[in-house]
Amino acid sequence: MTLTLDTPLLADPADIAADPSRYRVLTGDRPTGSLHLGHYFGTLLNRVRLQRQGVETFLVVADYQVITDRLSPGEIAANVREVVLDNLAAGVDPDHTTVFAHSAVPALNQLLLPFLSLTTVAELQRNPTVKEEAAASGLASISGLLLTYPVHQAADILFCHGNLVPVGDDQLPHVEQTRLVARRFNERYAGGRAVFREPQALLSPAPRLVGVDGRKMSKSRGNTIALKASADETARLIRRSVTDGRRDITYDPVERPGVSSLVEIAALCLGVAPDEVAAQVGGGGSALLKALVIDVVNEELRPVRERRAAYAADPGLVGSLLAAGAERATAMAAATLADVQEALGMTAY
Ligand code: TRP
Numbered sequence: 630m631t632l633t634l635d636t637p638l639l640a641d642p643a644d645i646a647a648d649p650s651r652y653r654v655l656t657g658d659r660p661t662g663s664l665h666l667g668h669y670f671g672t673l674l675n676r677v678r679l680q681r682q683g684v685e686t687f688l689v690v691a692d693y694q695v696i697t698d699r700l701s702p703g704e705i706a707a708n709v710r711e712v713v714l715d716n717l718a719a720g721v722d723p724d725h726t727t728v729f730a731h732s733a734v735p736a737l738n739q740l741l742l743p744f745l746s747l748t749t750v751a752e753l754q755r756n757p758t759v760k761e762e763a764a765a766s767g768l769a770s771i772s773g774l775l776l777t778y779p780v781h782q783a784a785d786i787l788f789c790h791g792n793l794v795p796v797g798d799d800q801l802p803h804v805e806q807t808r809l810v811a812r813r814f815n816e817r818y819a820g821g822r823a824v825f826r827e828p829q830a831l832l833s834p835a836p837r838l839v840g841v842d843g844r845k846m847s848k849s850r851g852n853t854i855a856l857k858a859s860a861d862e863t864a865r866l867i868r869r870s871v872t873d874g875r876r877d878i879t880y881d882p883v884e885r886p887g888v889s890s891l892v893e894i895a896a897l898c899l900g901v902a903p904d905e906v907a908a909q910v911g912g913g914g915s916a917l918l919k920a921l922v923i924d925v926v927n928e929e930l931r932p933v934r935e936r937r938a939a940y941a942a943d944p945g946l947v948g949s950l951l952a953a954g955a956e957r958a959t960a961m962a963a964a965t966l967a968d969v970q971e972a973l974g975m976t977a978y
Contacts, residue, residue, distance in 0.1 A: 636827055636829055637829065638801070638804065638805060638808065638829060638830055639829060639830055639831070639832060640652075640793055640829035640830065640831045642831070645679065645682065645684065645793070645831070646682060649679075649682045649683040649684045650683065651792075652679075652684045652685075652792055652793040653684070653685045653686075653687065653789065653790060653791050653792055653793065654676065654679055654680075654684050654685065654686045654687060654791060654793045654794070654795060655687040655688075655689065655785060655786045655789055655791025655793075655794060655828075656672065656676060656686075656687075656688060656689075656794055656795050656796060657688060657689035657690065657691045657731075657785060658688075658690060658691065658712045658715075658716075659691045659692075659694045659695055660690055660691070660692055660695060660705055660708035660709040660711070660712045661695055661699075661703065661708060662708055662711070663708075663711045663712070663715060663855040663856065663857050664711075664712060664715035664716075664719075664855070664856055665846060665853035665854055665855050665856060666838060666846065666853065666854040666856070666894065666926070667837065667838040667840075667846040667847075667853065668715070668856075669719060669856055669933075670833065670835035670838065670897050671797045671833050671835055671837065671838070672795055672796060672797060672833055673715070673716065673719035673720075673721070674719065674720075674833070674835075675795040675831060675833045676688075676716070676719070676721055676795055677719060677720035677721060679793070679795060679831070680721065680722055680725060680726070684793065685725075686721070686725065686726045686727070687726070687727045687728075687729075687789050687791055687958070688716060688721065688726055688727065688728040688729075688954075689728075689729060689730075689731055689785045689958075690709050690712055690713065690728065690729065690730045690731065690951070691731050691781075691782075691785065692705060692709060692730050692731050692732050693731050693732060693774070693781065694731070694778060694781065694782075695708075696774065697762070697772065697774050697775040697778050698762045698763065698765070698766035698768070698775055699766065699768075700768070709730060709947075709951075710947050711857065713728060713947045713950065713951070714857070714937055714940055714941055714947065715856050715857065715937075716728070717936065717937070717940045718856060718857075718933045718934070718936045718937035718940065719856065719933060720933075720936070723940075723946070723950055726954075727789075727954045727957050727958060728950050728951060728954040729951060729954035729955045729957070729958040730951055730955065731781075731785065733951065733955035733958070733959070734788075734955060734958045734959050734962050735959075735962075736788070736959065736962035736963050736965070736966045737781075737784045737785065737788055737958075737962050738784075739966050740784040740787070740788055740962070740965065740966055740969065741777070741780060741781060741784055743814070743818070743969055743973065744780050744783050744784055744787075744810050744814075745777060745780055747809070747810045747813040747814055747817070748777075748779075748780050748783075748806065748809070748810060750776075752806065752809070753776050753777060753779065753780075753806075754776070756779055756802045756803075756806065757802055758779075758799050758800065758802045758803065759771075759775060759776060759778065759779065759802075761799070762775065763775060778803075779802065779803040779806040779807070780806065780810065782803045782806075782807065783803075783806060783807040783810040783811075786804075786807050786828050787807065787810065787811060787825050787828075787965070788958070788961060788962040788965045788966075789958065789961050789962075789965075790825070790826060790965070791828055792826045792827075792828045792829060793828065793829055793831055794807075794828050794829070794830050794831065795830075795831040795832075795833070796830055796831070796832070797832075797833070797837065798832060798837070799837075800830070801830055801832075804828060804829075804830040807827075807828055808827040808828065810825075811825035811826065811827045811828070812827060814969075814972075818969075818972045818973055819972045822972075824968055824969070824972055835897055838890060838893065838894065839882075839886050839887070839889070839890035839893075840852025840853055840890075841853075841854065841866055841867070841869060841870035841871065842870070842871055843870075843871045843886045843887040843890070854866050854867070854926070856930065856933055856937070857934075857937060859934075860927045860930075860931075860934075863923065863926055863927055863930065864923045864927070867891070867919055867922050867923050867926065868919055868923070870887060870890075870891065870919070871887040872887045872888050872891065872915040872918070872919075873885060873887060873888060873915075875888075876912055876914045877911065877912050877914075878892065878907050878910040878911060878912075878913065878914065878915075878917075878918050879907050880892045880893075880903040880904050880906070880907040888915065888918065889903070891915075891918050891919065891922045892906045892907050892910075892918065894922055894925075894926060895918075895921055895922045895925050895926075898925035898926055898928065898929040899925055906921070909921075
């Protein structure tokens with residue numbers, strides 16, 4: 630049976646702008662710590678932009694994913710709160726977003742079993758992001774949860790029929806796996822009927838940021854500029870970041886990762902090309918570059934910090950958002966599970 634559902638893996642922003650009502654965003658974060666500037670330019674701004682265009686938004690706080698690559702959940706309750714506040718601070722609209730914790734929606738886990746039946750062990754073992762996270766975890770062995778996490782993510786996306794996933798490029802393998810699950814479900818279990826749509830990924834125009842130590846910006850490396858950091862902390866982090874001894878500032882990510890990352894951050898804040906920033910600083914050296922970056926980052930984050938303070942002042946807000954989101958997501962997941970079980974003939978006993 631051939632399906633005429635073929636959509637490319639990568640979504641076309643022009644299509645979305647032309648007809649936002651055809652799209653539903655599902656995206657999410659792992660509550661392992663506060664979100665940072667890399668998340669902000671990499672995905673949060675995209676979420677806000679899509680929402681302003683009128684695309685419906687679902688946001689999963691992927692709490693079970695925390696224990697995929699570490700031995701304990703850590704400060705999970707505090708981190709869930711921070712991640713929700715980070716999204717709201719970035720401009721995600723709480724009145725128009727269904728935000729929920731994975732653990733609050735049991736039917737998501739029930740979807741996992743039929744979805745696992747559509748996934749081969751070989752696919753999971755060669756998933757580059759799973760491999761990378763397994764290596765970075767430092768653990769001697771990979772847990773079943775880490776191996777199967779692309780399939781959990783498929784359940785996150787498909788339960789609400791999300792068809793647009795704004796993510797960083799490290800998440801593309803999971804969107805591809807989700808597309809396989811959707812396609813195979815329709816073919817094998819639903820006689821070619823489109824029970825699920827194949828989701829598309831929306832990559833941000835921003836490159837992956839390098840952290841203040843010159844390596845990839847990542848929570849686990851402690852080299853991030855957290856969105857919740859104060860203006861002073863942000864200035865201190867930027868001043869401390871690794872550059873090199875050359876006085877002339879150029880944009881050369883391969884030879885000069887530290888300098889180029891700062892140039893990139895300034896360019897993102899200013900909405901200009903990196904070369905333009907480099908030319909502007911010219912022979913001013915790292916000190917002048919850092920002063921510029923401190924200025925523009927703090928300017929960019931000023932409204933983010935203001936929104937965060939306003940939302941954080943309401944102590945019940947995050948809890949009630951999560952409760953309302955869980956209720957809505959639970960109803961949708963139950964309906965999807967019923968469709969899945971019906972397709973499998975499991976409702977006729
Ligand atoms: N794996 C994602 C991350 O590490 C978080 C996530 C969980 C997610 N479920 C999702 C992202 C569904 C997009 C869609 O950041």
